[in-house]
Amino acid sequence: MRQLYLNQAALSARATTVIRDADNQSRYLLVGKWGLRADVLTVYLIDGSLEAEVKQESLGLLPRFRLLYHRQPVGHVSKTFGVIREVLFVRGLNWVIMGNLNSGRFRIFHGRELIANIAPVSADGQTIALEVDQPDHEALVVCLAAILDRWAKHQQRGLNPLKNRGWAPGLSSEVTPFITQEKNLDRRY
Template structure:
């Protein structure tokens, strides 16, 4: 299995991200942005040829993404209600992603065959290690790692908003009691 490294800070900054191998050689470029419908992340070989793309098809709580490999649609991935949130399905490729969004560890399977391992390796959690079984799967795994990273960051932000704003009863002690000021007449 080949090991690739992806820097998460460049991924969240909407900059071009260089994916390197274990010998620190540049292998892929990840270019694009998220946020709007029809936004695209594209994975190029270092020589400039297009390898894979992930296109955002919908917005909302359950966004859907379409995977393309060498300009051909190969699969779709989305979050679903009613399924354990640590299990995601890549329809079309028949891949199952199992892991935890909080600690950033994922395993991708096709049946019983292990396709890839995705883990955070640096002490600060900003570098992801992608261990992939075949070179044909590498660009698609990079796309899936970008999607998983986005979902993990969105999940980490939501509880903070509820707690800091005092929107949920009993979660915050930051709400000041309601007081009125009575004007004294002279």
């Protein structure tokens, strides 16, 4: 299995991300953005040839993504209600992704065969290691790692809605609650 490394901060910044191997040689480029319907992330070889794409087909709570390999559709991935959050299915490829969005560790299987491991390797969690079984699967695993990183970021943002909106009691000096009824109660007695 070959090890590939990508910078998680570059995924979040919507910048071009360079995917390197264990010898620090550049192998792939991840280019594009998403957030709107029909947005695309594309994986290129360093020589510029197109390897794989992930296209966002729908928005909302359960966005759906289409995977393309050499411009041919090979599968779909989406979150589903009623299924354990730690298990995702890649329909078309018959891959199962098992892991945890909070820790960022995932394993991808086809039946009992291990396709890839995805895990953060640096202490700050900014570098992700992809361990992939075959060179033909590498570009698709890079696409899936980008999707999983996006879902993990959205899940972490959704954990505390007051904190993420910029207001929480005691954290903001802009809004200070005051009680006028206490003063009136004191006057009565």
